[in-house]
Every structure is written in structure tokens, then in C-alpha cells.
Amino acid sequence: MVEGRAWGHDPDTFGNMEGAMAKPSVILVGADKGGVGKTTVSRTLLDYFLAHEQPVRAFDTESPRGTLKRFHPDVTEVVDITSTADQMKIFDTLAAVDSQITVIDIRAGLLSVTLRALNDIGFLDAAKKQQLNFAVFHILGPSVSSLDEIAETSRFTNDAHYYLVKNFINNTTFFEWDPATYNNYFHKLKAAQEITIPKLNEMAAEQVELAGVPFVSFVANKLASGHPAAYSFVLRGYVRHWLGNVWAEFDRVNLLDAVEAQPKSAASKD
């Protein structure tokens, strides 16, 4: 691997990454409102990449609480995305670590702020020069105010794989947008793709919350420690069915290609 990639200071040092085996991929998962199930989407992403044996790490920006870390403690670090020190922790290490894919769960209200910061430190330029893969999962809230976010974020995301996620997981949110307004915003985004997260049965969702394990572990009836658990078969069945549908959405938008996932055997050999 290549040494010396403190690229925040000088955009040219990005050239050092070209010899690396795989381009690093950064996925931002964000929403400008809380309570739209952003962390749930991050969890399904981590499960998805881990199931495909892709080396992945995650940053949870809900400092200091860290919901994502509770479910995926092994791969998750809690950071404060607004602090320069933590930004360095994430972005200065992109090419250095084994985890080729970095998932960042952006705290509610910080998506635009983060994108602006990424612009300032030259990250977006690197994405433009295709030195790294950049994807944004924008979780949509139920109200029109969150559509305004699309207009604002789209300024920064021309070179990103942009996914608009309609999250129906807790079905308390139903979407009240005027289709004309929605299409107007949607078409402002170059090549944005829609992803729909279906509803998960409330009781199943609640039990996974209580268990505090990845969805995949819940389906496999395992505790966080890896020991056998005694979750309800019915609830496990519902979670498996739902997770299968979510992953089918990721497959549909060719997410693995977007992050240039390595074939399983190659990834596990390393």
C-alpha cells in the first residue's frame, strides 16, 4: 500500500492512491430531520457489505451517544463530524486502512454542513477526479421541508452516486408530497436513484432494538456475543423477509458496483 496520503493539505497527494488495489469508497447516510430511520439504513448497509465479505468500517456521528455503535460495535467508531480532529480521523485514513468502504452515519441536520466541509477540504474534488467513490444516501422525511434539502445538497453531489431513500420502516411516516413538486426536485439531481425501504413489522423492529444486534445476527438467532439466542422464529422470519427486500433494493441500484466491491474470494484472501 502507498504511504503518505495526508491529502487534506495538498490535492495533488491524491495521486498517491492510484497505485492502491482498490479505490476507497465513502458512503454518507444522512437526513436533515431526525427520526426518519437514518441509522436503520446505515445498519442495513453494514449488514449488506459484511454479508458480501466487503471490508467496511463505520463512523457514527451521533457523538457521544452512538446508536450505530451499539449495533455494530466491532466496525463502528463514534466521532464528532464538526471537529477537524475527527474529520482527519475519517478522511486522512481512507487509503490507509484495510476497510475499503467507509460508511458515515451523519447526525440529523448535519448533512448539508458535512457536504460543505467536504467541499472545503477538497474531498469533493477528489471524487470528481474519480480518485475515490462517493455515495450519498439521503433519507427523505415525510414533509416537504425535507425536499428543500435535496435542492441544497445537490449543489455538492454532482459527482456522487446519489440515492434518495424513502423509508417506510416504521410506517408512521407517510409521504405527503405533491408529485409535481417531488419530480421537480428529483430531476434536479443528476442520475439520482430512488430506494424504497419497506415497512418492518413493529414488534420485530422493537425486538431487534432490544437485542441490540445486527439484523443478520437476529435472523441467525445469535446474541451479540455470537452465542445462540432465543428470538421468536416469527420475528426472525419477518426480519429476514424484510432485510431480503432491502438488499434487493441495493442490488437493484448496483450498489456493489458503485463502491467497486471486490469479488468475495479476493476480498477474503487479503
Next chain:
Amino acid sequence: MPRQTPVFIVCSPRAGVGKTLVARLLIEYFKTERQPVVGFDANPDNFAMADQLPADTAIASLLDVRGEMALFDQLVSADGTVKVVDLSAGLFDRFFAVAQDIGFVREARQSGVVPVALYLVDADPRSSQGYRVLRDRLRQMTLVPVVNTAIPGLRFRADNLPTAPGGEPPLDIPRLTPLVRGVIARPSFSVSGYMSGQADETTELFGWIRHMFVQFREIELRMLLANLSPSIDAELRRIVNGR
């Protein structure tokens, strides 16, 4: 080889075709055989089986997830107790939709539980449609057609019974005279009590019950054989190659 736990789902999308009678006889059969058995009465309007076999039957509901858990979590448990579900016509779609969603048949098979649907056929098109749906969507489930000859006007046609792959032969319920039917329908009448007592083996009632029990035993034997056949095949191969 561990003993398999059978789960019988007595079902049809049509009401009044004899589901509760078959479910009740199955429970009585296993009681007569001294095998542990429990029934699940999933008839929200009329708990006829629970009325007749209160000690052996639990009430099942599919109204909410709690009800589904109470039923399905027990059905996938490989605890050696035979389960018999009397599934009402109204819950037919719901039960099998949930079963498909949660991967019931696969999970059951993996843990040593063998789900068997006893499907009461009749001449209505909805009956053959429901049968095809089960055959196509839940392929790993054993599907046994049951023909109740007591149903008036049942014109049995071949296209009502599309054979399942590896098809199970149909089970038949012979017609009974009204008098004997009345005896069986009596809540106080216990089939297992009657069969294990000093019954006159020449009566219509005895012959009818024995006919049913023989067919149940055949289903059991086929299940056993299906479970054993891989090891039998291996053993035969070993003998042939050893020579």
C-alpha cells in the same frame, strides 16, 4: 437419526368440507398411538375442535403478531410433540402468506420438523386454485389431498387435483350413515376411548375409524421412509460396491 416432529395443517379455502373432523381424528389417532400430540384450533368464529378436545387443543389466532408468534413459534419447535392445526377457511390465505413471508417450511425442515398440509378438496374452482397455490409456493411442504366423499355433490374431477411433484396419493374419507355421523359429532364421544375400549370390530363406526387410522399410519410411514431413504440409498450403494 433424530426423530422428526410432524406438523399437520388441515386446511382448505372452503368452509364446511370436513377440516375439523380430520383434525380431530388425527389428534385421536396419535392419542391412540400414545404419541404426544397437541391441536391448534384456528377458527375464530367457532372453536369446535377445542370444544371437543379441550384437554388437547390450544386456541390459535392470527389477528396480530403476538398470535402469529404463539402459533408459529410452537410449530417450528422440534420437541417431538405432533402438532395438528385446524385452520379455518377464513384464515387460509393469511396463514400461508405469513408462512411464506417468515420462511416457515424451510426453517421447520432445518430443525427436524416436517410440515404436512392435509388439503380438503372439493369441486369449487377456489379449491383447485388454493391447491395449486400451495403446491407452487410452498414446494418443500408435503401436500396430501383429502377427498371427503360425504360432501354432497362432490364431482371429483382430475383437474381438481393437480398432482404435486413427487405427489402424495390422496386420502379419502368414506361416507357414513347419518346415524353414525351423529355419534361421532357428539361432544362426549371420544374416538381414542372408543378404539382402545371393548369396541365391536364389525360395526360401521369401527370400520370407518380404522380406515382413517390406517391412512394416517400410511402418511406417517411415508414420512419415515422419506427421512430414511437417503441413508438407505447410501447403505445399498455400500453393499453393492462392497461386492
